Amino acid sequence: MASILPKGKRQSTAKRTSKGKRNLLLLPGLFVLSLLLVTTVVPAVAQSPISIVSGEVRQEAKPTPNPSQEGNRRQEIRGFEGSREEVTQQPLTPGQILQQGREFYEAGQFFEAANLWQQAVQAYKNQGTILNQAQALNYLSLAYQDLGQGEQAQQAIATSLKLLQSREKLEPRGVAILAQALNTQGSLQLTQGKTETALATWKQAEATYELAGNETGKLGSRINQAQALQTLGQYRRANELLNKLVEELQTQPDSVLKADGLRSLGIALQTVGDLVKSKAILEQSLAISQQLNASADTSATLLGIGNIARDIQRYDVAWRFYQEAANLAQTPITTLQAQLNQLSLLAQTQQWQTANSLMPQIESNLSQLSPSRASIYARVNLAESLMQQKNGDAEIGRTRGTRETRGTRETRRQGGTVDIPNYPLSIIHYPLSIIHSQFPIPNSQKIAQSLATAVQQARQIKDPRAEAYALTQLGKLYEQTQQWQDAQSLTEQALQISQSIEAADITARAAWQLGRILEQRGDLTGAIAAFQGAFAHLQSLRSDLVAVSPDVQFNFKESVEPVYRELVNLLLQPPLTKGQMEDTSQANIKQAREVIEALQLAELDNFFRDACLDTQPVVLDEIDTQAAVIYPIILHDSFRGNSASRLEVVLSLPNQPLRHYATQLPEEEIEDILQQFYSSLYPGYSRDQRLRLAEEIYDWLIRPAEADLANSGIQTLVFVPDGFLRNLPIAALYDGEQYIVEKYSVALSPGLQLFPQGLEREELQALTAGLTEARQGFAELPAVEDEVKEIASEVDAQVLLNQEFTRTAFQKEINGKPFPVVHLATHGQFSSNPQETFLLTWDERISVKDFDLLFEKRRLGILKPIDLLVLSACQTAAGDKRATLGLAGFALRSGARSTMASLWSVHDESTAALMSEFYRQLTQTNRAITKAEALRQAQLTLLSDSRYDHPYFWASFVLVGNWL
Structure with a gap:
């Protein structure tokens, strides 16, 4: 079997190497579907370069199997066979050939378009009309890109630019064509992985459109620049650029172009996860389209708003928007687009009878379409839905x-x-x-x-x-x-x-x-x-x-x-089979560990809806030779009909070969035991039951490695937990005689690739902030004042309490002085949904996605990163199996090397005692101590106190990130 690995560095943006259709007319919006995330939903995501021809903005579709790429037409494209007959029956002018090529291109028939544009190029060359030849070559490059013919696309656009640049002075039309050609060149460069070059080219295109007096072209080029910035991982700059474009569009009078521009920006903002602003911008675009009676534009925007409603699980609202979009659709393809969204939504919400009744309508609309990429994708997506039917109730x-x-x-x-x-x-x-x-x-x-x-x-x-x-x-x-x-x-x-x-x-x-x-x-x-x-x-x-x-x-x-x-x-x-077992096993285990860590990173990317967590891998043996890393992961055996699941554990010991061991258990049983254990951690539950469950989980994760851990002199266990194991309070596991915390320091990590080595210990200075009074529906925390005072007695602390703890005041303090420690004693919630992950200040909630805005100077490198972030009164969302993604999110957004937080809201007097001891341990000068060991000693202090010896009081606190 030939290699199917990506080819070199070009694959950093390999998904873009075969672009979806670029609309040459002003199409209202972009609706694309990820092939990897197979579903018939058509999300409105402005993520592909915008093609600008004849002064019009078109959002190019991503290379995804989506019928919607044909969807938002101002006119229905039909009768292509007849058009081809006309070509053979009577000669056409080069302009007519060029236009016919546009029609085929709009219909998704890229090969036919390329053939016609080749003819147009030759005809214009024979006539000696350089500008027309350059424009035809520009179009030809787009078609070649869609056909995956990169070399031909490069040659066509290079020739186009050479012709344009050969003229000493370009008239206004020539300047506009040059801007279009630069736009096309930037698109090709992006597909080739030359993202920085594409960004520079699109900036040049923007300047050229300005010379041509084409404001719409400038808008498209700048949206393309935002995409390039996203590809480079510069999401904040991309978002700032998009917001600036929104402000500029607000100054323009209402028009179809303004509605289209707002829709493109709304979709782009949805891409970067700013759903609130995206919805507002799309609603403004909708109002303009409705005022102008532009039904096709209205339909496109309704789909975009419907997708946002679906994104926040307002399925009834999404359905109404999809239905209205279908009612206003002007062509079978746009109707089909809305119906496919409806079908996907019905499937997701398990409304099988309605979904089945929708199928004939979809098939009818599909039968009216001429062959094109859009109709093929629609046919395949419909087949995908049919393949998911179950017998009996369809x-x-x-x-x-x-x-x-x-x-x-x-x-x-x-x-x-x-x-x-x-x-x-x-x-x-x-x-x-x-x-x-x-x-x-x-x-x-x-x-x-x-x-x-x-x-x-x-x-x-x-x-x-x-x-x-x-x-x-x-x-x-x-x-x-x-x-x-x-x-x-x-x-x-x-x-x-x-x-x-x-x-x-x-x-x-x-x-x-x-x-x-x-x-x-x-x-x-x-x-x-x-x-x-x-x-x-x-x-x-x-x-x-x-x-x-x-x-x-x-x-x-x-x-x-x-x-x-x-x-x-x-x-x-x-x-x-036997033979070379050890070598093969080691190679496989090492790659398995890499894949597990990559999964952790991919989940965080998915949580934030951006891939901005780029860090260099850290070699464990160079960090701590007394730490073991444990990677538990739940797997399913599907080989030769075996459908059993197992809990697999990969164990990494310093300077030793990796090893792994497994427990064969149904996933449902694993989850049930974990849920029982979580419940048993609250006072009032049977102690015997709690210890039995704690020991059973210990048997899965630790027991097989006990001898190796002891022989290796391990002092710290670092867990890279998977799935609902993330919420597990490791310190409360029990070996039959004592808790884990009595033997080892414990830390959690979303993956060793994410966190750099901690700073060397220095005299601690802390910014502490908290709420003692009830705010925004949350209960009072009366012991927070004592907690803050205790911390101030151990370290040099700046305190913000109650009315002083506003978002503005906190941001001013955190960016005014390089505090290595930030301690927040306030309500908060961790959830797998970033919209439900927040911290409470006196005047507002701070979402996890906005958290990094508070640390601007640290993010820009003006101040040192935070060494330790403490969140002492937070809790995970009830029933959320992946809630600690939110905890990892706060850790990453703050840039903190280590984060300590609570998995559930704990009695605040015991929390004050634990925090006081934690800081006392950190500030000891007579011996070096890691943060993980300081937390362990604080937990042992509570364990030895008869008032707080139940795990409820001390097991909630976890250290995430660098444990040194």
């Missing part, structure tokens, strides 16, 4: 990896066949299996025929990207019907095509699919190689994975995270 569900479709291995053959014209495999007709299990796939022949039509249409319009996408879905169908040879052949074809055009998003999905198929066929070596390719491409697409779906958390869990987990699962499988 249940339509979202993709859940592949585990649901592997329930049984008993199949029977059906006589139905699928004929794919011009299929390059030796087998043309594929009998389809109908699975007799809990999850059959009804209408398999119908689905296969629809996908075969999609493949045929892709070949007809010579669109390799659409062909690869359709083949991948067809391969998935054969995978689900357990026809492994056919599934493998189809998937390998898709993979070969996607790699040839460097479409990293399709490659990642096809590689994942191939890995699953090879695993089922018993080829574990091939499966691992395929999963490694999928993993590598997901890593290269990191900046694109985080904000492309209106239901990011769900899609990440269902379509991205499984790739990481399944690769770890295969890497940690015991060898089937």
